[in-house]
Amino acid sequence: MEQAQAPQCYRHPGVETGIRCTRCERPICTDCMVDASVGFQCPDCVRNGSGTGHAPSANQPRTVAGGRITGGDPQLITKIIIAVNLAVFFAVLAVPQLDDRLSLVGLAYDPQLGEVVGIADGEWYRLLTSAFLHQAIWHIGFNMLGVWWLGGPLEAALGRARYLALYLLSALAGSALTYLIAAQNQPSLGASGAVFGLLGATVVLVRRLKYDMRPVMALLVLNLVLTFFWEGIAWQAHIGGLIAGAVIAYGMVGGSRERRAVMQWGACGLVLALSLVTVVVRTVALS
Structure with a gap:
């Protein structure tokens, strides 16, 4: 029976x-x-x-992650993230020099600026500012569609604060891995590290809620294929963001109610610590 x-x-x-x-x-x-x-x-x-x-x-x-459900727009943070990316995109169109000032580069001499630039030269802000830069309209278009499709459900499921932490830490982890592996003078930019973090978190959340895994796994496989076979893509940012997003999401929704706070703080702290250690190690190597 x-x-x-x-x-x-x-x-x-x-x-x-x-x-x-x-x-x-x-x-x-x-x-x-x-x-x-x-x-x-x-x-x-x-x-x-x-x-x-x-x-x-x-x-x-409360949300499935324990965050408070507040009134107002349930996709407020997602819309703000998209608005900031669009604002930076149009700002760079108006002032092209911003691209050289904000993109991710390890250490290089920039002939346009006439000076040495890069994270190894103390410009650590590039780890995050580069995640809000985009090269062309198709670039920002694809990334913002990803933020909209994946971010809205995640914001509703995690709550605003946890969702924002997920987005920013995934972006940071993607930049840190790119900084570690890529050539020191190779520029990189885009929100794809953060978007892959949202994708990794979506996989964890769908599994946690026992939904059908096939659609999200198909999306993951498709994006990984494009990551490694589409020329010019910074695969390091994609993989770094994906792993970070999955780890953070597991910490947020994977534990029992009694251990939830410890796991959430621990997952975010682990990703932040590993990202910072990676940056320090690479900076010492380039010194």
Whole structure:
């Protein structure tokens, strides 16, 4: 006889639970349930005023990663990231010298600027500023489509702060690996490291929620094929971002509720530390 499947939390598909809201009777997991005078209530019933006597924090439903779900645009950070990338793109069109000042380069003499430039010369800001630069309209177009398609669902699932940390740390890790492996005078730019971080996080999240893995795995394989067979792509940034995004996402959604904070801080700290160590090692080697 086939065993009956346990109900799943209506806010966290894939999370099985035996708890139901005493008001609407929808299944809720331990992350969503709010103490009531009798039993538990879901965040929606509490927010809509169905319950009484709750703590102030009861009106704050949480994401699968434990982040608070705030009001307003659920894709606010994603839209800001896209807007910043577009603003930088048009700024470089107006002032081309910005490209030489902000792109990722290890150590090189720039004839246009008439000086030695690069991360090894103390310009560490290039590790992040390069992730907001793009060469052409098709370049920024593809990357921003990736941010829009992958970023929106991730922002909703992780919460704004965690999502922003994922994006920036993936960009940093991609730049750090590029700095370590690529030629010291080879310039690199683009948000692809961050986008691959979002892709790696999506794979982890889809697996965590027990959704169909085939579409996201097909997307991953396609992007990896393009990474290694399309001429002129900085594969180091793609691989660095992909690994960082997967590690951070696992830390954010992979642990139990009791260990969640430790795993989230630990995953972000690990990626940050390894990125900084990589930069230091490469800088010493170029000194």
